[in-house]
Amino acid sequence: MAESIYLVTVGVNEELAQIRSNRFLVELRCDEHTRLDDGDREATACEIAKDAVKQLYPIAGPIGYTEANRLTESLRADPGKEDYTATCGACRVWLVLP
Numbered sequence: 001m002a003e004s005i006y007l008v009t010v011g012v013n014e015e016l017a018q019i020r021s022n023r024f025l026v027e028l029r030c031d032e033h034t035r036l037d038d039g040d041r042e043a044t045a046c047e048i049a050k051d052a053v054k055q056l057y058p059i060a061g062p063i064g065y066t067e068a069n070r071l072t073e074s075l076r077a078d079p080g081k082e083d084y085t086a087t088c089g090a091c092r093v094w095l096v097l098p
Contacts, residue, residue, distance in 0.1 A: 004027060004033075004034050004041070005025060005026070005027045005028075005070070005071045005075070006025070006026045006042065006070050007024075007026075007096070008023065008024045008026050008045050008048075008049035008066060008068045009021050009065075009066065009067045010023075010050060010053050011066075012061060012065065013065050014065045017065045017067070022057075022095065023096040024052055025075075025079060025093065025094045025096055026049050026052075026092075026093050027093075028044065029091050029092065030086075030089070030090035030091055032088060033088065045068045046067075048086045049068075049093060050063050051084070051086065051087070052083065052095075055084055056083060056095065079094045082094055
């Protein structure tokens with residue numbers, strides 16, 4: 001399961017992302033997304049996180065930076081109800097609180 005979960009940082013640019021950014025857990029669950037190669041899964045996780053920002057924060061400015069890191073361990077607890085569901089209807093996103 002961990003192979004399909006990414007911690008994605010979304011920010012205005014790389015410099016500001018270190019100071020102020022949104023972080024999301026993105027779980028790729030649908031066949032279309034889980035069958036992609038590693039690089040494409042990472043890019044897809046970033047795109048889904050950007051879509052989540054646009055829905056959760058409609059007045060947010062342009063997103064110029066995303067970075068995804070695949071989780072190598074399983075989550076210790078169920079993250080609960082997702083904050084956003086991707087347009088595929090299966091992939092899920094949770095906002096990570098500081």
